[in-house]
Amino acid sequence: MQSEYSAGFTTDVESETLPPGLDESVVRFISQKKEEPEWLRDWRLEAYAGWRQMTPPEWAHVHFPPINFEAISYYSAPKSQGDGPKSLDEVDPELLETYEKLGIPLHEQEMLAGVVKDPDSVARPRVAVDAVFDSVSIATTFKDKLAEAGVIFCSISEAVHEHPELVQKYLGSVVPRRDNYYAALNSAVFSDGSFVYIPKGVRCPMELSTYFRINARNTGQFERTLIIAEEGSYVSYLEGCTAPMRDENQLHAAVVELVAMDDAEIKYSTVQNWYPGDKDGKGGIYNFVTKRGACIGKRSKISWTQVETGSAITWKYPSVVLRGESSVGEFYSVALTNNYQQADTGTKMIHMGPDTRSTIISKGISAGKSQNSYRGLVRTTPSAHGARNYTQCDSLLIGGASGAHTFPYIESSNPSAIVEHEATTSKVSDEQLFLCQQRGIDAEKAVSMIVNGFCKEVFRELPMEFAVEAAKLLEVSLEGAVG
Amino acid sequence: MSFLEVRDLHVTVAEKEILKGLNLRIESGEVHAIMGPNGSGKSTLASVLAGRPGFQITGGSISFLDQDIAHLEPDEIAHLGIFLAFQYPVEIPGVSNMEFLKASVDSLHAARGEQPLSTVEFMKAVRTVATDLDLNPEFLKRGVNEGFSGGEKKRNEILQLLLLQPRLAVLDETDSGLDIDALQVVAAGVNRFSAPGNAVLLITHYQRLLNYIVPDAVHVLSQGQIVRSGGKELALELEEKGYGWITE
Numbered sequence: 001m002q003s004e005y006s007a008g009f010t011t012d013v014e015s016e017t018l019p020p021g022l023d024e025s026v027v028r029f030i031s032q033k034k035e036e037p038e039w040l041r042d043w044r045l046e047a048y049a050g051w052r053q054m055t056p057p058e059w060a061h062v063h064f065p066p067i068n069f070e071a072i073s074y075y076s077a078p079k080s081q082g083d084g085p086k087s088l089d090e091v092d093p094e095l096l097e098t099y100e101k102l103g104i105p106l107h108e109q110e111m112l113a114g115v116v117k118d119p120d121s122v123a124r125p126r127v128a129v130d131a132v133f134d135s136v137s138i139a140t141t142f143k144d145k146l147a148e149a150g151v152i153f154c155s156i157s158e159a160v161h162e163h164p165e166l167v168q169k170y171l172g173s174v175v176p177r178r179d180n181y182y183a184a185l186n187s188a189v190f191s192d193g194s195f196v197y198i199p200k201g202v203r204c205p206m207e208l209s210t211y212f213r214i215n216a217r218n219t220g221q222f223e224r225t226l227i228i229a230e231e232g233s234y235v236s237y238l239e240g241c242t243a244p245m246r247d248e249n250q251l252h253a254a255v256v257e258l259v260a261m262d263d264a265e266i267k268y269s270t271v272q273n274w275y276p277g278d279k280d281g282k283g284g285i286y287n288f289v290t291k292r293g294a295c296i297g298k299r300s301k302i303s304w305t306q307v308e309t310g311s312a313i314t315w316k317y318p319s320v321v322l323r324g325e326s327s328v329g330e331f332y333s334v335a336l337t338n339n340y341q342q343a344d345t346g347t348k349m350i351h352m353g354p355d356t357r358s359t360i361i362s363k364g365i366s367a368g369k370s371q372n373s374y375r376g377l378v379r380t381t382p383s384a385h386g387a388r389n390y391t392q393c394d395s396l397l398i399g400g401a402s403g404a405h406t407f408p409y410i411e412s413s414n415p416s417a418i419v420e421h422e423a424t425t426s427k428v429s430d431e432q433l434f435l436c437q438q439r440g441i442d443a444e445k446a447v448s449m450i451v452n453g454f455c456k457e458v459f460r461e462l463p464m465e466f467a468v469e470a471a472k473l474l475e476v477s478l479e480g481a482v483g
Numbered sequence: 484m485s486f487l488e489v490r491d492l493h494v495t496v497a498e499k500e501i502l503k504g505l506n507l508r509i510e511s512g513e514v515h516a517i518m519g520p521n522g523s524g525k526s527t528l529a530s531v532l533a534g535r536p537g538f539q540i541t542g543g544s545i546s547f548l549d550q551d552i553a554h555l556e557p558d559e560i561a562h563l564g565i566f567l568a569f570q571y572p573v574e575i576p577g578v579s580n581m582e583f584l585k586a587s588v589d590s591l592h593a594a595r596g597e598q599p600l601s602t603v604e605f606m607k608a609v610r611t612v613a614t615d616l617d618l619n620p621e622f623l624k625r626g627v628n629e630g631f632s633g634g635e636k637k638r639n640e641i642l643q644l645l646l647l648q649p650r651l652a653v654l655d656e657t658d659s660g661l662d663i664d665a666l667q668v669v670a671a672g673v674n675r676f677s678a679p680g681n682a683v684l685l686i687t688h689y690q691r692l693l694n695y696i697v698p699d700a701v702h703v704l705s706q707g708q709i710v711r712s713g714g715k716e717l718a719l720e721l722e723e724k725g726y727g728w729i730t731e
Contacts, residue, residue, distance in 0.1 A: 430536060431573040435627075437557035438533050438567050439587035439643065440594060449586060453577025453626065 005275055006476070008245030011098040011215050015134065017076040020218060024048060026074050027188050033075065034157050034191075039168060047177040047187030054181045060344040061373040061405055062313050064249070064286070072251060074189045076134040076216040091139050098133070098213065127207040127238065128153055130194040132223055134216050137192045142206065149205050151235075152197035156224050159195035166197055170228055174257035174294045174321070182253040182315075183290040186222045190255065193223035198233035198264070207463060209238035212252075214274075214285070220251040227257070229264035231297060236267040238466060242310075245275050247283045249312055254289045262297030262324065267305070269462050270318075271470055274310035279368075279480065281340025284312025291318035292348075295327035295356075303330040304347065305461045307470040309477040312341060317375065319348035322356035322387075329358040332458040334470070336451070336477055337370030337402070346376035346407075351387035351417065360391040363455050365474075366402035367481035373405040380417035387417040395425040396454050398447060398481050448475040485546065486511040486682055487651060493542035494524075494531050494707075501527040503707035504543070509651070514683040516693060516718060519704035520726045525686045526570065528704070529655035532684075533567040534560040547651065562594035564650030568640040568657045575627035580639070583627045584609060584646060591647060612645045615675075616668055634665035641672035652676055653684045658692040670695030690722035705730040 018026060027048045031041040056067070078092060128142035130153065137155030146153050152163060159167050177187040194210040214221045229235055252274060258266050268291075277284025287310070293302035304318035320329030331347035349358035358378065366372040378389045395404035410419050428450050436446030452459070452471050459467045487509040494502035501524045509515050519525050531538045532545065534557040545553045552560050575583065588608075589599050600608070613620055616638050628636050637657055644652055657669055673696050677683050685696060693701075693715065701717040702709045703726065711717070711729050721729075 429573065432575050434535055434557060435569065435573050435575070436583075436586075438535075438561050438569075439583070439647065440558055440561040440590040441586050442558045442590065443556075445586065445590070449578055449582070450575055453575060453579075453582075456577045 005245055007242035007273060008275060009101065011094060013092065013094050013215070014079045015076050015216050016079050017216055017219065018073050020073045021070045022072070022074055022189070030075055030189055030191060034160070036160055037164060040160060043172070043177070044188050047184050048189075050178040051181065051184035051188055054178070054184055056181050057315075060315050060375070061371065061407070062315060062342040062344050064313055067251060067286070069185075071218065073216070073219040074222070075191055076219040077191075078133060095133060098215070127209050130155060130208075130210045132192055132194070132210060132212045134214060134219060134221065137194070146205070150199040150202055151204050152195065153208055154195055156190075156193040156195045156226060159226075163195070163197065166228065167195070167226070170226055170257065170259055171224075172257075174259060174292050175255050175290050180290060182288040183255050186224060186253050186255045186290070190222045190224040193225045193254070195225075196227040196235060196237065198229045198235045200230040201232045202230075203233065204235040207236050207238055209240065211240045212254075213242060214250060214252065218248070218250075220253065223254045225254070225256040227266055227268070228259045229261065229266050229300075231261045232263045233261075234265045236463060237269070238463065239268070239270045240273070242273050242275070245278070245283065249284060249286055251286045251288065252311075254291075256289070256291040256318075258293035258302055260293065260295050260297060260300035260302050260327075263299050264297060265301040265303075266293060267303045268293070268318070269466055270304075270306040270308075271466060271473065272306065272308045272310050272314075273473055276310045276341050276477075277312040277339065279339045281312070284341070285310065286313045286315075287311035288313075288315045291316065292321065293319070293329070294321045295324050295329060295353075297324045297327070299326045299328075300324050301328040301330070303332070303461070305332040305458065306334070306345075307458070307462070307473065308333070308335040308343060308345060309473050311343075314343040314345050316345045317347055319350065320358065321350045321352065322358065322384075323352045324356075325353045326355045326357075327353055328356070330461075331358075331360045331362070332461040333362045334365070334455045334458045334474075335363070335372055335374075336365040336474055337367065337372045338477055338481055339368040339370060341368075341370045343371070344373040344375055346374045348377040349379070349389055351378070351380040351384035351389070351414075354383065354385040354387070356384055356387045358389045360389070360393070361457050362391075362393045363458055364393075364395045364404055365398065365451055365454065366395070366404050367398035367478060369401045371403045371405070373407060375407040375409075377409040377411065378419050379411040380414045380419065382413045384414045385416050387414060389417075389419045391419075391421045393421070393423040394454065395423075396451065397425065397427045398451075398478070444479060444481075447481060448478050451478060486548065487684075488546045489543070490546075491543035492531070492540070492545065494527055495539040495541050496527060496537065500541070501707055502531070505704075505708055507702065507709065509682050509684065511650075511682055512679045513699045514677055514685065514696060516685040516687060516698040516701045517704050517709075518687060518690075518701060518718065518721055520730065521688070523704045524707045525688075525704055526655055529567060529653050529684075529686050532560075532653055533557055533565060558590070561649075562591060566644055566647060566649035566652050568637075568644060568652065568654040570656040570659065572628045572636045572640055574629045574631075576629050578627050579624055580627050581609070581623045584623075584643065587643070587647060609646060612642050615645075616642055616672060618642060633660045634662065637661060637665060637669055641669050644676055645672055650680065651682050651684065653686070655686050656688060658687055658689065666692065667695060690718045693718045703729050
């Protein structure tokens with residue numbers, strides 16, 4: 001039995017969508033549509049010029065026909081949304097219902113239920129949500145409540161107008177416009193995304209989250225997230241994503257930048273459930289994302305936790321640049337691929353400051369005919385005295401037709417740095433399955449239990465409600481993986 | 484109605500015939516022991532009763548509580564009430580013993596159309612059994628069989644037997660590699676399980692387990708067939724004389 005992708009419905013809403021194709025006028029259109037200042041328009045145009053000179057990366061262990069960038073529409077927004085986020089009462093009920101169906105109520109009472117719908121959910125802690133629908137943010141909840149604490153949480157379009165000095169200072173400061181092909185494309189055409197600013201000494205009073213939804217056909221989603229944590233502040237941020245089931249592939253090329261000052265901590269968690277394509281590998285999202293954090297301050301900490309079950313192809317390496325003395329970078333990842341999915345994911349830990357620390361725990365699960373690769377770079381520069389890294393990279397194979405690959409890169413330029421790498425590959429064994437079945441547990445439940453056990457070290461890094469969701473999501477994603 | 488009836492059972496493993504027309508009948512309330520030299524087919528019998536994949540039934544029948552179970556899935560057989568205590572229990576890293584036991588108890592309850600136990604009821608049941616078996620409750624938090632000593636693994640099997648309350652317990656050389664204390668704990672557990680509505684099939688190479696669990700019948704398996712059956716005194720005779728005088 002093949003599981004149904006429960007988020008795979010389409011919302012029937014009238015949209016304003018640019019015709020497919022990309023040239024300078026499209027970049028100008030987006031900038032104009034958002035009434036952006038000149039500097040940002042020029043910033044985009046320069047990114048576009050850079051992108052034109054670049055070629056798509058081909059080193060990843062993934063295979064797909066070349067993307068026709070002329071066939072993609074770069075802007076699509078529900079008409080009812082007008083010129084940007086409104087107050088909740090003004091949001092199109094059709095859109096509210098969409099998020100309701102996905103388990104993300106946008107009224108300010110409950111938390112993001114997230115990526116798998118959970119009808120049993122009871123009281124959940126409150127979470128502020130920024131809901132991004134195709135190219136625009138349609139609503140951000142709890143803004144007023146957060147403002148009392150001095151926290152800014154809004155769409156990036158809004159931030160451009162309300163807090164231009166912050167945006168101008170930090171946009172592209174962690175992921176430069178020409179960082180890579182997809183980051184350059186994003187810099188040229190990004191349409192919306194979330195902006196977070198946590199002032200000095202503030203512990204953000206609730207979890208923040210963004211929920212990305214692709215709805216329109218033949219469009220790409222290019223969102224941009226920027227999170228700035230001032231000295232001594234703390235924020236936990238969650239990200240969820242889904243898309244309708246469609247036969248054609250759709251491109252999602254996001255950029256996420258995190259900045260942490262002295263003693264600041266950013267915890268960024270993702271549960272990615274983009275439509276993975278059908279069981280024959282038709283359709284699904286191309287998730288080509290650049291995520292990077294800069295630990296600028298001393299003793300700052302950035303932690304990425306990701307659970308990747310969706311997308312036809314994942315190309316994603318959430319990284320940390322450890323500049324500040326004694327700063328800490330963490331990467332906890334579960335990547336599950338089934339059927340014909342391909343994932344090439346991992347991290348980069350760039351140690352520049354003295355006594356910087358990083359931990360990488362990666363769990364790859366491959367089922368069906370999927371290919372799952374871990375790719376990780378640990379670099380210690382000459383200034384990174386006493387830097388330490390620990391990497392643990394485990395692969396679990398289900399069935400005999402899938403592949404697991406590990407590509408670790410270590411570049412150590414400091415003799416005092418210690419870099420450790422451990423890797424294992426195991427199979428869900430027939431013996432384990434038989435033991436479970438002999439105790440009455442059916443094969444699918446058994447596999448999901450074994451896989452959850454394998455992922456435990458990562459799940460415990462997730463906020464509690466998210467961990468429950470992640471476990472359920474794995475179960476759904478694994479359906480049909482045995483027997 | 485018979486409890487367990489195996490008739491003219493032929494079983495092939497990797498294209499080699501291991502069981503060659505085995506007959507066995509067990510009534511409820513009985514304890515049977517199957518003994519025999521290495522390679523006689525003892526573990527194959529245990530595996531095939533539990534529906535383990537890779538064991539091809541090429542002839543004969545297995546009926547349990549008047550149901551033909553020869554071609555059922557292992558979990559379906561478990562739901563009917565057959566429990567196999569493993570000779571070498573496998574480890575499942577990261578899955579806690581508690582979680583595993585809960586999943587197991589829940590699935591058996593569901594299969595019987597019963598309400599699931601509440602977490603409190605479940606914990607209470609597990610702790611009671613664990614205490615009786617002299618198992619530190621800490622071990623319930625550890626991964627299934629992960630890093631357990633041989634004795635702990637076997638005691639964990641008995642814990643599952645007592646908790647899951649099957650109708651037929653098949654013990655596949657559960658006594659192997661146990662010191663005398665562990666052997667007594669295992670035997671006490673099996674004796675506690677043994678009741679009028681249940682039955683036990685002990686598969687063992689050695690007589691010593693039968694000092695603690697007294698069988699109603701002892702069968703000698705040789706070259707895929709039961710070549711002799713008798714009372715508990717047969718085990719003592721085998722202990723004294725070895726298998727040669729029967730199997731040759």
